[in-house]
Amino acid sequence: MFRFLRCFRNLTHLRRQDDRTRARKAEKYERPLSGNLQVDLGYLRDVLGNSEDLVIRRLEVGGHRVAVVYLETMVDRPTVQRDILPSLRQLDRRVKGCTRPGELLESVKRDLAVGNLREEFLWSGLLYGLLDGRVALLLEGCNCALLVEADEWEKRAVMEPEIETVIRGPREGFTEDLPTNMSLIRRRLRSPKLRFETFYVGRVTHTRVVMAYLEGLALETVLEELRRRLGCIDIDGVLESGYIEELIEDFPLSPFPQVGRTERPDKVVADILEGRVAILTDGSPFVLTLPINLFSQIHAPDDVYERWVISHGIRLFRFLGLIISLLLPSLYVAITTFHHEMIPTTLAVALAAQRERVPYPAFVESLIMQVIFEILVEAGLRLPRPIGQAVTVVGALVIGEAAVRANLASAAMVIVISLTAIASFTNPTFGLGTVLRMLRLPMIFLAASLGLFGIFTGVLLLLIHLASLRSFGLPYLAPVSPFLWEDQKDVIFRAPWWAMYTRPKLEGGLRNFFRVKPGINKAVPGRVKEPEEELETLTGRDRGRPKKASRSRGPSGRSGG
Amino acid sequence: MGQGTRLVFVMALLTLLATGCWDRREINELAFVSSMAFDLEGEKRILTAEIIRSAAVAGGGDAGGGGATSPARPQRSVVISSEEGDTLFGAGRWLATKLPRRAYVAHTAAVLVGEEMARRGLAEVLDFLDRHQEFRRSTCILLTRGPAANILVEAQGGLEDSLGREIAGLAKWVRVSGYGFIPNIHDLLQDLSGGGASTLIPVLEFSPQPQPPVSGRVPSGPGASPPTGLPAEPEIVRTVALDGAGLFHHDRLVGWLDRRQVRGWAWARNRVVRAVLELECPGDGSKLSVEITEVEGDIKIEAKNSLLEGVIKVKVEGNLLEQQCTHDFTTPEALQALEDRAATFIAAEIRSALEQAQEAGADVFGFGGALYRKEPRLWKELHNRWREEFSELPVTVQVEAKMRRTGLTSRPWQPPAR
Structure with missing residues (x-):
């Protein structure tokens, strides 16, 4: 029963498989093409099982037999018909006298009017190229295939992310299409140092997974470790980035997410700029970012887009919301069953009066309400949208009015549970909020058995766990638990941009480039000059007067290592 | 996970269950004592407690249905329970034979001490209040002329629905008159431990007040109601007021102001x-x-x-x-x-x-x-x-x-x- 625990404790799924299984898997298609068109096409039909969408078009170019092979479900048919076939026809006229297949190959490579052209000598390359939506040209007598990029399939347009909404900020969200997602990142990060590294994960699905990072900024150790872990994944299919997240985590048994997820390209770019690595998975609009810490999950994109003074306050409220969502029901249970002296007299009497007809202890009462609420949330998520609204209305009535009327719960408990419910959705990344939602039940249990002592025991255990967590080697409570003074500027508070001199120390490595040039706030026009001087500049008078020494000085404070 | 580790884990979980929540008291199983009176009768200590009837407090479910018409006279929504014993704590425990709930004194707002008790000495009262873990040192303490239980039993609520809250309110606002103040147990202990070892405790007295008659309809039984349209006679309601103070030397009452x-x-x-x-x-x-x-x-x-x-x-x-x-x-x-x-x-x-x-x-x-x-x-x-x-x-x-x-x-x- 506990075997899987042992497996996870040793992280065996992240150990490199012994090479034999790997080799067996690989050698099946790691064979060169024969060069005989008839044989190769036969084998191809064999391998693909003469699938319905496999198209093999035989042509003759310059007296040589040529086959155009593609999967019509994966390619853009106009491209094939308008670009590839006509240019082959043209070629046919031009290379009439050409005799050797090698020469033909050269001229095809030279003259074919397409963008991306690749030579493949192995079956594996050819097969996966076809499956990626490329068009393959096979030439009689050549033991290689030319792969032409023409992939085109139905995809969703770039839309606003539904989960991570912002008040202010870009409205674009990732889609299921990997190239689109990559372009969304590249467009925001026009740096020659941006690197995309491709992996194929999944024995059967052969899903493309792309690592994106900034060369020279992302930690080399993290990159190395990530490459290793991605290489170790041996699974039949990857349908969502969640598969990968679960397979590369440091602590698979922890409820806390150790890899960030987001649908927002701007967020991913911000993470990459801070030295993190993004993992894009084909077929999933959720991009993973790592390494992360607890606090980065509580930050919303608005925090840095909105003016900083406001962000301070909003962020504090969000932290408060998290604490409420974890602790409020258990505090309520603990105080009403153990620590009655902590409530003001009037409230104590009022609570007692409300509970007068409730038959269950506060613990059971809170469990009932909690369960009802969780069921409602789940139902609201799963039901088709029009019905979902009805459920919400019914749920609000059930939880709010009827439960109190029926003496199943006291009004105060309804307030507590609904406040908790609302607070748990203040979390911008959803992942952490869900964790806290689930941790709430054990907390209530501890509160009901041991009172406030139990709650503090629970919180302590949680903190111990969090402090021991690592995300790709970086501590989970990072800028707080190994306390880094320089990084406090963007943890609980949000320093103004002109004071964010450095990137986060751990993620950005010790190569702490200046993020903002110190003193940039003073360089705002009008701040440098005395007011009357500025007026003179504007009116054009007194141009010859020597300027006063600029008042601007670099910040005297710590600007980070 | 080894055999031993697993065993320890399971045992730890079981200990948590074995506690059985021994201190657990639902809030509606408590009888909130709002104020208490300590009296001496011969050698018997009499403890009188004013207990809030939480069911009667607003918000406690309108189970009565039609009984929404408020009575003309302010009523305290409390139950008075009195018991005697050789010691105060002993008398307090006898209360348990009468109450369906556990008497809970942490929310006691005021304590009244009768004249007899004050003349004999406050030491035992202070010892009881200071020693018991539920009492607060911020509880108000007041003196009465004659037995304190009389005031507790016979006072008819003023603005508040219990005498305890009435006194707590008085303690807060009496200062604007300059005529008095209400000390709490902490003040008292401090005063009596100081050099002079004397203190002063204000006296709580009845203050009969005419209750303004209700104009128009008189809410009472159909048979007893006077002809409609006539205002009812004003009646006298005994509310409480602060009136003077008792002087204490050491813990004994020695005079009045x-x-x-x-x-x-x-x-x-x-x-x-x-x-x-x-x-x-x-x-x-x-x-x-x-x-x-x-x-x-x-x-x-x-x-x-x-x-x-x-x-x-x-x-x-x-x-x-x-x-x-x-x-x-x-x-x-x-x-x-x-x-x-x-x-x-x-x-x-x-x-x-x-x-x-x-x-x-x-x-x-x-x-x-x-x-x-x-x-x-x-x-x-x-x-x-x-x-x-x-x-x-x-x-x-x-x-x-x-x-x-x-x-x-x-x-x-x-x-x-x-």
């Missing part, structure tokens, strides 16, 4: 927050009132050639807020005269309280403490016969009054001359 004297004491001990002085106008016999807004009282003792002399220095500031006469108080001379009069008035109050205290031999002004701080050696010599020393202590009272403002108008309003 009336209201004025309580204020006299309060000036000196800096317990006045606001006060109103009713002074005579110059010339005719009409009155004016001065509101005191700042008080700074100070008590000193001076030893000159082994002759002790107490000094009470009080500095007050106030505003003229009302006058029945038409005297012009805008001139400095007039104001000066007014200030003098106010000072004399206050000094008289202080002297009256001082005389009473000296007569009773209760050093409630804290001269003992002042001496101890100033001349510890002398105090060591004197403290055994300090009560006698205090009774004969000459005291000078110096009051300095300042009038700051005369309200929003400077001269009184007068009808225009015809």
Whole structure:
């Protein structure tokens, strides 16, 4: 029963498989093409099982037999018909006298009017190229295939992310299409140092997974470790980035997410700029970012887009919301069953009066309400949208009015549970909020058995766990638990941009480039000059007067290592 | 996970379950005691508790349905429960035989001590209150003339729905009158442990008030109702009020102060927050009132050639807020005269309280403490016969009054001359 625990404790799924299984898997298609068109096409039909969408078009170019092979479900048919076939026809006229297949190959490579052209000598390359939506040209007598990029399939347009909404900020969200997602990142990060590294994960699905990072900024150790872990994944299919997240985590048994997820390209770019690595998975609009810490999950994109003074306050409220969502029901249970002296007299009497007809202890009462609420949330998520609204209305009535009327719960408990419910959705990344939602039940249990002592025991255990967590080697409570003074500027508070001199120390490595040039706030026009001087500049008078020494000085404070 | 680890894990989980929540008390299983009275009858201690009926408190489910018409007379939504025993705690436990809930005293707002008990000594009451983990030191304590249970049982609620809350409210707002204050157990313990070992506890009394008649329909039984349209007779309702205070030497009641004297004491001990002085106008016999807004009282003792002399220095500031006469108080001379009069008035109050205290031999002004701080050696010599020393202590009272403002108008309003 506990075997899987042992497996996870040793992280065996992240150990490199012994090479034999790997080799067996690989050698099946790691064979060169024969060069005989008839044989190769036969084998191809064999391998693909003469699938319905496999198209093999035989042509003759310059007296040589040529086959155009593609999967019509994966390619853009106009491209094939308008670009590839006509240019082959043209070629046919031009290379009439050409005799050797090698020469033909050269001229095809030279003259074919397409963008991306690749030579493949192995079956594996050819097969996966076809499956990626490329068009393959096979030439009689050549033991290689030319792969032409023409992939085109139905995809969703770039839309606003539904989960991570912002008040202010870009409205674009990732889609299921990997190239689109990559372009969304590249467009925001026009740096020659941006690197995309491709992996194929999944024995059967052969899903493309792309690592994106900034060369020279992302930690080399993290990159190395990530490459290793991605290489170790041996699974039949990857349908969502969640598969990968679960397979590369440091602590698979922890409820806390150790890899960030987001649908927002701007967020991913911000993470990459801070030295993190993004993992894009084909077929999933959720991009993973790592390494992360607890606090980065509580930050919303608005925090840095909105003016900083406001962000301070909003962020504090969000932290408060998290604490409420974890602790409020258990505090309520603990105080009403153990620590009655902590409530003001009037409230104590009022609570007692409300509970007068409730038959269950506060613990059971809170469990009932909690369960009802969780069921409602789940139902609201799963039901088709029009019905979902009805459920919400019914749920609000059930939880709010009827439960109190029926003496199943006291009004105060309804307030507590609904406040908790609302607070748990203040979390911008959803992942952490869900964790806290689930941790709430054990907390209530501890509160009901041991009172406030139990709650503090629970919180302590949680903190111990969090402090021991690592995300790709970086501590989970990072800028707080190994306390880094320089990084406090963007943890609980949000320093103004002109004071964010450095990137986060751990993620950005010790190569702490200046993020903002110190003193940039003073360089705002009008701040440098005395007011009357500025007026003179504007009116054009007194141009010859020597300027006063600029008042601007670099910040005297710590600007980070 | 090894066999041993697994075992330890399971055991740890089981211990959590084995606790069985032994301290768990649902909030609606508690009987909140709002106020208590301690009395002595012969050798029996009588403990009377006023327990809030939480079901009757607003918000506690409108189970009565049609019974929404409020009674004309303010009712306390409480249950009074009384029991006697040889000790206070013993008497308290007997209460358990009568209550379906657990008596919970952490929310007790006030404690009343009967005259008998006070004369015998507060020590046992203070010991009980201080020792029990549920009582708070911030609980108000008051004295009654006669048995305290009488007040607890017979008082009919005023604004609040329990006597405890009534007293808690009084404790907060009585200070604006200057006539009194309500000490809590902490104050009491501190006073009694100090040099003078004397204190003063205000007295709670009934104050019969006419209840305004309800006009129009009289809500009562159909048979008993007078003909419609006639207002009912006003009835007398016994609410409570603070009236004077008891003087304690050590923990025993030794004398009384009336209201004025309580204020006299309060000036000196800096317990006045606001006060109103009713002074005579110059010339005719009409009155004016001065509101005191700042008080700074100070008590000193001076030893000159082994002759002790107490000094009470009080500095007050106030505003003229009302006058029945038409005297012009805008001139400095007039104001000066007014200030003098106010000072004399206050000094008289202080002297009256001082005389009473000296007569009773209760050093409630804290001269003992002042001496101890100033001349510890002398105090060591004197403290055994300090009560006698205090009774004969000459005291000078110096009051300095300042009038700051005369309200929003400077001269009184007068009808225009015809």
